[in-house]
Amino acid sequence: MSTITLKGNEVHTIGSLPSIGTTIRDFALVDSALNVKVLSDFDGKKKVFNIFPSIDTGVCAASARKFNEEASKLENTVVINVSKDLPFALGRFCAAEDLDNVETLSDFRGSFGDDYEVTITDSPMKGLLSRAVIVTDADNKVVYTEQVSEIANEPDYEAAISALK
Numbered sequence: 001m002s003t004i005t006l007k008g009n010e011v012h013t014i015g016s017l018p019s020i021g022t023t024i025r026d027f028a029l030v031d032s033a034l035n036v037k038v039l040s041d042f043d044g045k046k047k048v049f050n051i052f053p054s055i056d057t058g059v060c061a062a063s064a065r066k067f068n069e070e071a072s073k074l075e076n077t078v079v080i081n082v083s084k085d086l087p088f089a090l091g092r093f094c095a096a097e098d099l100d101n102v103e104t105l106s107d108f109r110g111s112f113g114d115d116y117e118v119t120i121t122d123s124p125m126k127g128l129l130s131r132a133v134i135v136t137d138a139d140n141k142v143v144y145t146e147q148v149s150e151i152a153n154e155p156d157y158e159a160a161i162s163a164l165k
Contacts, residue, residue: 004130006123006151013130015117017145024140027112029082029105032091037105039140046077046164049134051118053125053151055085055093055104063131063154064093064102070161071101076138077164084108084128118147131155135163 002013018024024047026039050067052059064081071079081104083090090104107129113119118130133155135144144163148155 011123051132053128
């Protein structure tokens, strides 16, 4: 279990992020057209998983925008935004914000949160995903992780992007 905070109040997740050097697990996430996306859809690409509670909060929206901006500068890399939001809400947000350098996928009917151990177990946000970043190389080996200690804070973008170089 990881202990993080929400505006200073203690919150817990079901576990810990994958360890550096381990291979990430397969997943089944849903895009805005209700298509299921799995790990093999991104074969051969470096991956940045930008995981957050909901796109409808300022910090989550800011992280999606920032990683979208940074992704356009990277070769052979895909940014995958993941939340429990419905695919329709994610699609609406990305269209309104013109986010076209990221994949924004929903875990609304999947087990990504549990498999990657980012599901929040208590607080008013119980059941949502914590704010975290997981970066892998093109072979799906973890090269960087960040469990953001305060949900209201943005992740360390520079460290995540640097891990890809």
